[in-house]
Amino acid sequence: MSQISMVVNGKRVSGTVEDRTLLVSFIRENQGLTGTHVGCDTSQCGACVVHVDGKAVKSCTMLAVQANGSEVTTLEGVASGGELHPVQAAFREHHGLQCGFCTPGMIMSAIDMINRHGAGNLDEATIRHELEGNICRCTGYQNIVKAIKAASDQMAGMAQAAE
């Protein structure tokens, strides 16, 4: 057992866990943040993607103890003050979700993708390639790709307006 502590969605949390406890289990069971999902055992589906220290990772392929001392952001933490993150809003606007199960990982991967490439710098082919680690069974991806592109472009516009 290990005593761990980390910042989850801006809040310092701690707990005692078996060393084998996955980060996703710590998030879901110890923290009650059930927005992060588990869809496979082999690190392919991406339903469990969260950000650790600002980078997208698969929380089913990381031990909670590995994240000891880190900052973790889950889907529950991306909206600010009741205002949806532009990627969240775009998923709704473009019907980028159906059953909603892959959606948390999709949105977290999309935000990471936009962070890395820079808002406004994503085209359709790049987005599809970047989604290699996220599987959706419902949507056929077309509206997910559209949503990410729209959010990326919108965020670029917002950044420009702010300048």
Place this chain on the structure above:
Amino acid sequence: MYETTYHRAGSVADAAALLAKAEDAKLLSGGQTLLPTMKQRLAAPSDLIDVSRIAEMQGITDNGASISIGAATKHADVAGSTVVKQKLPGLAKLAGGIGDPAVRHMGTLGGSISNNDPAADYPAALLALGATITTSKRSLAADEFFTGLFETALDEDEIVVSVSFPVAQKSAYAKYPNPASRYAMAGVYVAKMGDGSVRVAVTGAGQGGVFRVPEMETALAGNFSASAVAGISVGADNLLSDIHGSNAYRANLVTVMAKRAVEAAG
């Protein structure tokens, strides 16, 4: 996953000491292969020694004629490195094609080569570029390092600290991914070195893991063009065969990927 005991090592010496002390310890770097294996209960190490934060295993150093990369450097950092992109664009592209973005944020060079999965990408680059592996005990040439399927020359208590890649005149990697797992079904790294010699290494296809193709190397040394390797087949006998591709198909892919790597190298 079976229960295990986690340790976070502060230095290479610390990690080596932990490794020597524990009953059946494994090093944990990015964990992108080890943790899924443990989740499937196919591995049950008594202890996990996390080396991912050890300072001496981080970072990318430009040494002029070579680039040195710390074993705990993430794939994403290699892919995004200005110096790697400038001096060994083939290596940057290879790192940027491992797994998916989330995997690349965790997975490391040292983890990849120490595991020596026959379908991993990095071993092809090390072997083709004639890289030197520095461990907690010694230095090893890539040609000696990879010894077989999931086998390396590493001792039980030996840790990869960094890898030095000679800068090639030109080099590139082309892979054909397994459609399901996206691991390489055939990945070919082609490097034309400063002295004009050419090295070609193949991953994903060999029964014994990564291997070189002397016939292609000779042909390319004389004529560095796709047509030089178009007629060269590695032969199917020693290649992997599974539901995704027979050995004959993989042999074809090796030739096709070799052509494409040469074209990409320019």
Place this chain on the structure above:
Amino acid sequence: MGVDGIGARVLRKEDKRFITGKGRYTDDMTAQGMGYAAFVRSPHAHARVKSIDSSAALDMPGVDAVLTGEQLVGDGIGNLICGWMIHSKDGSPMNMGAWRALEPEIVRHVGQAVAVVIADTQAQARDAADAVVVDYEELDAVVDPVAAMEAGAPQLHPEAPNNLIYDWEIGDETATNAAFDNAAHVTRMEIYNNRLVPNPMEPRAALAIYDSAEEHHTLYTTSQNPHVARLVLSAFYAIAPEHKLRVIAPDVGGGFGSKIYIYPEEMVCLWASKKVDRPVKWVSDRTEAFLTDAHGRDHRSVAEMALDANNNITGLRVKTVANLGAYMSLFSSSVPTYLYATLLSGQYNIPAIHANVKAVYTNTVPVDAYRGAGRPEATYLVERMMETAAREVGMSPADFRRKNFITQFPHQTPVIMCYDAGDYSATLDAAMNAIDYSGFAARKAEAASRGKLRGIGMSCYIEACGIAPSAAVGSLGAGVGLWESAEVRVNPVGTIEVLTGSHSHGQGHETTFAQLITERFGIGNDQVSIVHGDTDKVQFGMGTYGSRSGAVGMSAIVKALDKVEAKAKKIAAHLMEASEGDITIEGGELKVAGTDKKLTFTEVALAAYTAHNLPAGMEPGLKEGAFYDPTNFTFPAGTYICEVEVDPETGKTEIINFVAADDFGKVINPMIVEGQVHGGLTQGIGQALLENAAYDETGQLLTASYMDYCMPRADDLPAEFKLSTHETLCPGNPLGMKGCGEAGAIGSPPAVINAITDAIGSNALSMPATPEKVWQLCRAGMQQAAE
């Protein structure tokens, strides 16, 4: 129509919770004192269970109990059932072997459960499950259904000699043979429809809570049809009487058919929670899902098509072997019979059809309905045959199809179905225009200049959904009626709750169903909530599968709305001293036509509940229920065209263009319908190019994770699916709807394979068209050309 009524692209009401992480799926539920179940599963495809030693497991930390099949049978828990009786052509009933939720004697597929561990944590339960020692005597296994019927093959069930479940037929054999005797041309093909694994992204899960004081069970579960689950669990499995069993299917992360069935694990959780007197949770991991969720397809067919000298189709003869796996899943028997062979006429006028279907047991996971269920198998067969026949007689694929299209409706096919409405030429034209069919030759030449082989292929599908008239399915052997129920509750302040027996697991019912209310009463969809998925709230319902929630589920809502509207108008007429016939409803108000008299919907609702001034004899309240039993199947149809480029060096196929022209009848929310088509097309493309559940000869599933089972990813698909719809209204239901949930998966596989075979000039291609298969054919073609 209001802005949010029928035909509007209304954004989904349910999205907010999903995009903020507030969805509530079964695995998100907890209960005080909850334990976890882990199953002990057979590593063998066929083996006798000699003994089960739980002693070591029972000594492990946190372990509450290890329960076995012997105890389950001893407690009187019933065997799993198949709910659709099929009779063989000799009149004998199908041969069904016993299926127990925990098997005490003989395991028949890898992954079958023999025991369950209940422990304090999931990790403890899994550790202890590993420590249960089962002594097996291995038996020979058979995975190939044709081999399974041969003499000397391993026998799975004593009830089914030669592993034959039924030998069924449909159509007029004599007339069909006569057509072949007189044929000018016969096209013959062997066709394999590959085995698939549904793979909703949410694995199955259950949380069973037993209240010993009330002797009452609650089950949270991943179900497409919680009421059917409760019925089966009560009536057949003897878990508890219906009034002592509440089944809740909360947010469900996709189903695609695989969550219709009542599986062993959910049953065992219910039984175990009573046995150990604590709530029991089980969550499937992905490999368990591969080993226990019902698989789909797996047909081997020989098909022959007879043409006359004018290239009119005169007959179709089909022999199919359907692999049903080790046990007969809930609706498995109906899939290769009434959901398959009844669609073999396709969009074509075929005077004589005969089909023979043999269903067979093998040592593999049970096979049941997966998105499309029987209709993809029929469509693949018919559309591969159409393409091949056209090529053989030298006609263009489009002209050959058009020449044989059904153009008069209603049309009675020789295989039961009576098509009610359609315009097949319209969707063929739309698809050909959308893909610029006439420009294909130029695109092919351009691709050739880059060393790529370009091909084009089409598929003119028809399917039957809105399943189905209860009397009709009853006469064909169904154990249930397939109507739907709805209740519309108008609250005293005029907000509305609609209770439906349909279940949404991604389809957006909370939005689409609300559009009916907006359309009818002109009130905003924020004033409406859709209630589903809880047997304590909704009285009864048949659930969601077979693209039935629109044509059947919404028709029930329409019927209930008719009653609410009639009563509201009566009240309004009484209050405004007008004639009932003069009351109109518009923008949330009830008006007297030709006057400025009006009442808001809220005022009328309030009047219904205060009951101070109602027409004489009228009951208070404004709440109406309805059951709707469909009058016919509905028949969505359309044309899909796929354009591919093949890299002859690697055999890799890239889909360059894909167009879909569908006739779904009335569309309520085009945005949601397009989403359904995108998803369906992707699953169909997955079947054609990527997905395959492969067994080795000993019965080990070689593709039991995403490392080996290839799920379609974003970069496997074209940049854009170009969609259009053409509307011919379904005359059989009040809204004119046909259903859109499965069409994409039904129509797309033959379009893809027809395109690849066109590109490579070889027809000997089976699904999935893996790069290696395509490369082998390209290579053989090049060798042939060289000789």
